[in-house]
Amino acid sequence: MWQYQAPLRDMRFVIEEWLAAPNDWQNTASFAGLDGELAAQILEEAGRFSAGVLAPLNASGDQEGCQYAQGKVKTPTGFPEAYKAFVEGGWASLACAEADGGQGLPQLLNAALMEMLFAANHAWAMYPGIAHGAYECLKAHGSDALKALYLPAIVSGEILPTMCLTEPQAGSDVGLLRTRAEPSAAGQYRVTGNKVFVSGGEQDLTDNILHLVLARLPDAPAGSRGISLFLVPKILPDGRRNSISCDGIEHKMGIRGSATCTLSFEGAEGWLLGEPHRGLAAMFVMMNSARLHVGLQGLGHAEAAWQNASAYAAERQQMRAVSRPEGKPEAKVDPIHYHPAMRRTLLELRTLTEGMRALGYWTAHGLDLAEYADTPEQRQQAHRWTALLTPVIKAYFTEQGFRLASSALQVFGGxxxxxxxxxxxxxRDSRIAMIYEGTNEIQANDLLLRKVIGDAGQGLQDLLQRMQQEIEQSESIPSCQTYARALADYGDKTSAITTTLIQAASTDPERPYRAAGDYLRLIGLLSLGFVWLRSARLAAGREADPFYAAKQESAAFYFNYLLPEANHRLALLGATRHGLPFLAE
Incomplete structure (x- = not known):
C-alpha cells in the first residue's frame, strides 16, 4: 500500500525558477556544460531508480531486517542487487570531481538525488548516504598515497565508508572516547577500541569497507582537543583482513534494513588523516555534508508522508455535514480530503514539504557557490549563510519530518x-534523524552559540539582507505585499531578539543554551517565510496553471497559519531565568 514517485515538477520549479541555478551554472566554469534540460533528465532517471528499484524494497526490508551471524551481516533481500544497480547507474560518482573519476556535477543535484533515495527507502540509503562526505574528508586531509589508493574506489562505489565516532560511554561528548592509536611501522598506526552505532559497519554490499575512526594518540591531551582521525580499511591493500570484528547489530525501532553495528578494533592497521589531535576538524568536513543529508532525510519522510496521506484521503469515504443555502446542514458522503480538518492537515503537509525542499536545495546550491563562485567575496558570503543554515536544515527538517509523518498517520486513522x-x-524510520549526526539540541547550540553569537550576528545579518532583497522585489506585486510586510516585521524582531541574546550572554552565560531550541525554530520559520514569499512572487499572474495556483494557496496558508508560530518563539526567547525558576540551577 506504500508508494513513492519523485516530485519532479516541484524539483524543477525549485532548481530552474526559485534558484535560477542554470544561470549560475552557465557562469561557472566547472558547470558550464550543464543546463536545465540536462539536469531534468538526471532527476528523471534518479526518480525512476528510486521509485522502481528502491521503493519496492522499503516495506520488505523493514520486515526482514538485517541478519547477523558469526561476525557477518546479511542485508535484506534485494539490497545488494539494488546497490549494484546504483553503482552501475553512476549515482555514486554524481558530485565527485572528474579528476577523481566522478561526474563533476553540482551538490544541488546530489541533494535532489539524496532526497529521493531517503524518501523511497531510508534504510537502504544509509549505506551510500555518507560516501560523499567521506570522499570530501579524504580528499581534504588524506596523503597523496591514500588518495590515490582509495578515492577512485569511493567514487566508483567499489568501497563504502563508515563513521566510527560513538563509544558506549561517549556519545555526544566525543571527548570521553577511549579508543587509542599507537604508532607502528612505515607511518601506520594500530587502532584498538570499541565503537557502537556504526551504520553499515558490516554489510554484504561491498567487499571492502573504509572506516573513519576517531581515536587518541599516546601523547593526546584530555578532552576533544586530543582526538585524531584514522582511516582503517576492513581489507588491507595487500589483501589481508584487518583486525576488525563486528560483535553484533542493534535491533531498532526503525531503519531496520540498515545494519547498525558494534565494532571491535584489535590493533587494526590504519593511517592518520590530517594532523595529530585535529581529528574533529577533519571529521567535520564529513559531518557537515552528513548533516545536510540528514536534513534531507526529514524532507524525504515528509514527502513520502504527504504523498501517501493525500492518496488515501482521496479514496477514503466518510460522511460530513454540508451547509445548504437555506442554512440547514445536509449529510453527504465524500472522500475525507473534503473535510476541513483533513484539508488543513494535508495543506500543512504540502506547504512545509515544498518549503523545506526549496530551503534545502538553496543550501546545497550555496555549497556549490561557496566553492565555485567567481569572486572570493561571493564564495565567502555563500559559505557564511550555508554554514548558518546547515544546523537549521538538520534539526528543523528532521523535527518536521517526524511531526508530519505523525500528522499523516492521523489521516489514515486506525x-x-x-x-x-x-x-x-x-x-518509525523518521525518528532517528533527530538523534544522529549531532542531536537536534546540539544543532541548536551550534546555531546560536557558534554561528550567531560566535560572529556577533554577522552571518544572520547576511541572511536577513538576502530576505530584504526579496521583500523589496515582492512589494511591487499587490498579492505579495502583505506577505512582504509580515516577513520584514519578523525579520526586525529576530534581529532585535538576537541582539538581546548576544548582550545577555555576557551576564547570564546559560541563557543562550536555554534559548537555543526556540531560536533555531524561529530561524526555520523565518527562512520558510522567505521561501514562500519568493514562491508567491514567482507564481503571481500564472494562477491559470494549477501548479502555480497551488503555490499561491500554500503561500497564503504559510503566512496565515504557520508563520505566526514565530510569535510564540519570540515570546519564549524573551523570557528570563527569573520567570522560569524550574530552569535555574
Missing part, C-alpha cells in the same frame, strides 16, 4: 497504526 498501510514505518 489503518495508519497497522503495518499494511506502512505510514507507521515512515513514522
Amino acid at each position: 489503518y495508519g497504526y497497522v503495518r499494511e498501510y506502512a505510514i507507521e514505518q515512515t513514522l
